[in-house]
Amino acid sequence: MKFSKIVLSVIAAGLLVPAVFAQDVKPGPIQQRKHNQQRRIAQGVRSGSLTPREGARLERNEARINREERRMKADGNFTPQERQRILRQQNALSRQIYRQKHDAQQR
Numbered sequence: 001m002k003f004s005k006i007v008l009s010v011i012a013a014g015l016l017v018p019a020v021f022a023q024d025v026k027p028g029p030i031q032q033r034k035h036n037q038q039r040r041i042a043q044g045v046r047s048g049s050l051t052p053r054e055g056a057r058l059e060r061n062e063a064r065i066n067r068e069e070r071r072m073k074a075d076g077n078f079t080p081q082e083r084q085r086i087l088r089q090q091n092a093l094s095r096q097i098y099r100q101k102h103d104a105q106q107r
Contacts, residue, residue: 011045011055030069030083033090037062040097049101058097065089 041058044050050058065086072082 011042011052011059030086030090034062034066037090037093037097044097044101048106051105054100054105058093058100061093061096065093
């Protein structure tokens with residue numbers, strides 16, 4: 001019980017962090033994708049199709065991608081190759097979300 005509350009707290013905090021950073025950035029495909037994936041993860045945890053542990057793992061992967069994107073943008077030059085790399089990572093995360101939501105595990 002206590003572990004579930006901690007995991008849900010981490011997930012809730014993870015949902016707030018991208019919103020803070022997204023305010024400074026023009027909305028684009030990467031930003032929209034982040035929002036959609038965060039929503040999918042949260043919905044999966046709420047509905048029970050994702051266990052709290054799966055949700056936390058997906059959140060960590062999302063946070064890793066976000067950190068890498070910020071690092072790439074830090075010098076003010078976000079190249080098309082870097083953009084493609086982020087999009088590929090987001091595609092992989094999207095597949096992970098789908099697989100975890102449909103793997104017949106219930107909380």
